[in-house]
Amino acid sequence: MAVSTIMMQKPSWAGEPLRRQWPLLFEASRRKNKTVADALDDDHWLTDLRGRVSPQLLLDFVALRQVVRGCNIDPQVEDIFRWKSASGVYSASSAYALQFDGSAKSPLRHIWPAWAPPKCKFFMWLLLQRRVFTADRLLRFRMPNQYFCALCRRNLETPAHLFAECPWSREVWERSAFSLSYPAIRAPDADDLALSWAVSKLAGTDRRAASLTILVAWELWRERNRRVFCNKELSVSGLVHLIADEANSWVLAGARHLVRRE
Template identity: 45%
Template sequence: MVPPLVSWLFGASPRSLAPALYGLSRRKHRCVRDALRNGTWVQELRARVSPPLLESFVALRVLLELAQLSPGMRDKFTWRFSSDGVYSASSAYRLQFAGAVESPFVQLIWKPWATPRCRLFAWLLAQNRLMTADRLLARQWPNDYFCPLCMRNLETTAHLFVECPLSRRIWEKVATLAAAPTLNPATWDVHHMVVDWLGCLTRGRPNAEASRVRSWAMLVLWHIWLERNARTFRASTSTLESLIAKIADEAVAWDRMGGAKISSPRE
């Protein structure tokens, strides 16, 4: 028996050529030989084809009359997603990603070494899913409006992590601490999307160094968010020096946990 999607009619199938007619068919899995014998498929559709379907019916009938069957040859299955026509688990797996769009999150977030919570946090940040004041305003939920780090501007993800004066001082200190010049705000271009900004931090850098810088970036982003929450929910404020000390201590802890030795530049 030939499944509906097998391409036996000049590289196509009746289902793809005339989907509306296929929907009217009562025996969708009939083999080619039985369908063509004495025009059986025509008799089955008789009195069921409406005027709008006549054009499709005639076009399909012309193609079927041109089809030549080989006596004694049995129908066979062909897997059209592999070069040899044979099904394999690997080809089925690759098929799941057909038409997929490559995401920058793999290189920016998931491959660099970081703790799971930092990776998940960075992933939410890159998708603008953090509940900053601008998102709370859009939902008409209670919010404090101003950035809790500088109390000057509306709190958005771009402002909190990239534009805020305190955040930029943190990045400047960490750039020296990590020996990673691209983390210094003086080297940044203007970007409206956080994910674009993350990508530019390591553009043109060797893979190993890029991975180390991305790990540092996720660590700093996480601590800026912790400080933001401390000021918002607990009215607790840390000095710049204490924030840098916390970041440095956790970088050393990441090294001890089996991280990518982010606390010192790679050779």
């Protein structure tokens, strides 16, 4: 195809460069760098096609021919470069956004904008990938483990159990929601997967829910470690008080959005 994809007088049709819309024609063209004006001059782009004509190539040819005929292009106007963005004008932010064009968006991206100390966000990042060293993971690596959940001592300790299904944890979630006057962080529903539930809290626009979800999960993990490694434990009430104190510390450290609104 003789129509250059970047030297164009008008934005590309349907938002796509011609070479992407008609790749067979582009491949068949001998003059791939011609400007639109040169290509349209005396229909030169037709004579630049070479090679065997397949049925698909013929269909593409007819389609492009119709597009070209429908365009009112003034050969006196110089071609211009257009940046691939809605405005057609280059900006640093549009160049940054272009890097992620077509890439899959991970739910983990919701963690980093939330307000929380970096160590807590890093812990959440591991938790959402089920990479914290709960008993099930230790078992998989044949490492020493206590098998049972350190909080309720009833079930195999998995991330889903420890942070969502465990009755002890659920009581902490419920009472923390009451203590912090914030029902949005109540325990996940029984049929919710722990991790998708946590992601939904982080992904929302509620900054307070995102921070407090990280805080409660982090303190549950610390309580679990206190029991496993230090052989000490807090009661549910003790941990709920600790979470409230920690929330106040986060406020003093700059998390003003955590200030209680009565």
